Amino acid sequence: MTDSAFCDGTTSLDKSPTCGLPLGLDFDYFAGQLYCCDPFVGLTRVGAFGGLATTLVPTKDGVPYRFLIAVTKTSDGPVYFTDASAVYGPKDADKSIQTGDSTARLLKYDPRTKNVTVLLSQLAGAVGLATDSDASFLLVSEFIAKRILRYWLKGEKAGTSEVFLTFPGGPNKIKRNQEGNYWVAVNVPKNDSTVAPQGVKFSPSGEILAMVDLSKEYNSRITIVIEYNNKLYVGGRNFPFVGQYDIKYV
Incomplete structure (x- = not known):
């Protein structure tokens, strides 16, 4: 039981080991349950x-996770999630980027057996995760490697992975929209050590459909871009608000 006065809803990393830090969420609409990745819990x-x-x-095998950050629940049972690093936790996220850490993993949790299986290892900052509409593959964003991998769950390629998309900056969370396409938050480095945040829309086949420049509204890394009813919702760990925008493609 946590102290409600101490755990006041702020995102202070000093409080997170006691209060928790939910970094990845996915809702199972069939069961009405919310799955959450918390690096401390x-x-x-x-x-x-x-x-x-x-x-x-x-x-996992008695070893605590260091940086759980993304999760997706499939309709046929399994839960997939990522551990962004086996070395660095949330307090050292910048160090993982600076050192080019490649100890992240993609994992599978089976609710029936309660077993966890490692599907991919040696990933470089696996921070985003999404599936397609029939759960035939997973998309895994590698922030440090500046790319998205596709991991096949079904078919002849099941159990294999391939590079799906590459970017000039680090891709973060991936979210599927109502029409079956995807949005990913991308943070492109600039010469003055700042970043230019973008929302990038792409199809299940990897075709870039749209790019939205968010650098005027956000001056540091964004985490997530979600499209719903012709509006974009944008958030980031460094911002105490969620931005809402009418979609204007560039």
Whole structure:
């Protein structure tokens, strides 16, 4: 039981080991449950009526996770999630980028057996995760490697991965929209050590459909871009607000 006065809803990393730090969310609409990745608690689940989260897997083979950050629940049962680093935690996220850390993993949790399987390892900053509409593949963004991988779940290529898209900057969270396409938040480095945040829309085949420049509104890294009802919703860990924009493609 946490102290509600101490855990006041702020995102202070000093409070996170006690209060938790939910960095990745995905809702299972069929079961009415919310899955959450928390680097200090593990993979968790919140029931249909809310309340405290239940920890499903706090460790892998007895070793605590360092940086759980992305999760997606498929309709046929498994939960997929990523550990962004086996070395660095949230407080040292910049160090992982500076050192080119490649110890991230893609993992699978089976709710029936409660087992966790490592699907991919030696990833460079695996921070985003999404599936297609029939769960035939997963898309995994590697922030440090500046690319998105496709990991096949079904078909002749099941169990294999390939480079799906590359970017001039680090891709973060990936979200599928209502029409089955995707948006990813991309942070492009500039010469003055700042970044130019973008929202990039792409198809399930990897075709870039649109790019939205967000550098006027955001002056540091963004985390997520979501499209809903012809509006974009943009968020980042360094901003105490969510931006809402009418979509204007460039």
